[in-house]
Amino acid sequence: MTVLYAYPGNEAMAASLARQLPQARVGECDWHRFPDGETRVRIDTSPDNEDAILVCTLDHPDPKLAPIIFAADTLRDLGARRVGLVAPYLAYMRQDARFNPGEAISSRPFAAVISRWFDWLVTIDPHLHRYASLDAVYSIPTSIVHAAEGIAAWLATEYRGAVVVGPDQESEQWVSDVAKRAGLPFAVLVKERLGDRNVRVSLPEEDGWREHIPVLVDDIISSGRTMASAARALSGAGRPAPVCVAVHGLFSEDARSIMHAAGIVRIATTNSIPGPLGVIDMTPALANAISAQLHEDPSS
Ligand code: R5P
Numbered sequence: 272m273t274v275l276y277a278y279p280g281n282e283a284m285a286a287s288l289a290r291q292l293p294q295a296r297v298g299e300c301d302w303h304r305f306p307d308g309e310t311r312v313r314i315d316t317s318p319d320n321e322d323a324i325l326v327c328t329l330d331h332p333d334p335k336l337a338p339i340i341f342a343a344d345t346l347r348d349l350g351a352r353r354v355g356l357v358a359p360y361l362a363y364m365r366q367d368a369r370f371n372p373g374e375a376i377s378s379r380p381f382a383a384v385i386s387r388w389f390d391w392l393v394t395i396d397p398h399l400h401r402y403a404s405l406d407a408v409y410s411i412p413t414s415i416v417h418a419a420e421g422i423a424a425w426l427a428t429e430y431r432g433a434v435v436v437g438p439d440q441e442s443e444q445w446v447s448d449v450a451k452r453a454g455l456p457f458a459v460l461v462k463e464r465l466g467d468r469n470v471r472v473s474l475p476e477e478d479g480w481r482e483h484i485p486v487l488v489d490d491i492i493s494s495g496r497t498m499a500s501a502a503r504a505l506s507g508a509g510r511p512a513p514v515c516v517a518v519h520g521l522f523s524e525d526a527r528s529i530m531h532a533a534g535i536v537r538i539a540t541t542n543s544i545p546g547p548l549g550v551i552d553m554t555p556a557l558a559n560a561i562s563a564q565l566h567e568d569p570s571s
Pocket residue numbers: 365439441442467470489490491492493494495496497498
């Protein structure tokens with residue numbers, strides 16, 4: 272048997288995964304936050320020599336990190352055979368270099384902590400830019416679920432006459448894959464980041480898809496500035512109002528209103544982070560990846 276435990280906010284994802292995995296059930300646990308900000312974790316369903324899976328998407332990761340370590344430690348103490356982590360969004364992957372003198376390369380210690388406490392990790396399209404794979408920083412078995420197929424199927428149903436547009440050069444890897452699967456053309460814009468909330472995006476000389484509805488596709492929407500700036504570049508060039516699709520919708524602060532103010536008519540993401548815009552369901556693909564991890568022999 273397998274027992275899935277949900278960090279608060281991940282209950283729907285855990286329940287859906289439990290329905291799709293053979294011999295799996297949702298376990299009860301309690302996450303009590305004391306007034307001083309410390310957390311007491313209590314596992315109410317003991318994982319007696321079973322596989323335990325913690326489901327916790329890692330947006331806004333800092334307050335989640337200590338509680339998930341406490342949960343992993345307790346699950347092992349209570350007899351879990353292995354403790355896996357399903358983190359549909361994996362934090363800190365964009366901090367993969369020392370961009371300025373003295374900065375932490377946060378992806379590295381973050382991965383070391385997760386690898387210390389969990390036996391395996393399943394995630395969706397982590398931001399792999401400077402690292403070739405998660406193995407560069409994670410020392411446990413990891414599986415990456417790709418959202419391209421789900422996004423392409425959604426696009427093929429909703430936006431037949433579109434051009435898939437990447438807001439920056441880094442997005443080309445996702446955009447070209449999604450466009451190919453959806454049978455749509457693609458173009459990639461040029462982005463210059465001037466600060467956390469300040470980016471400038473420009474169009475390539477001529478992309479040849481002037482009349483098509485532009486569907487901006489990126490891996491992450493965080494402040495929304497990349498998408499907003501891309502939308503303004505498109506409308507400045509007389510293109511139709513764009514739609515935005517992302518794998519992970521972090522939507523910090525005023526991201527949504529900034530995007531709509533820039534003329535974006537619709538925003539859709541996967542359900543890697545709970546929210547009303549998460550219309551592309553990744554649970555079937557996650558369940559497949561989890562099954563593969565569960566069938567790995569821990570002693571080999
Ligand atoms: C860049 O490295 C990522 O692929 C996204 O383009 C970026 O994280 C989006 O950030 P924001 O929404 O803050 O512009």
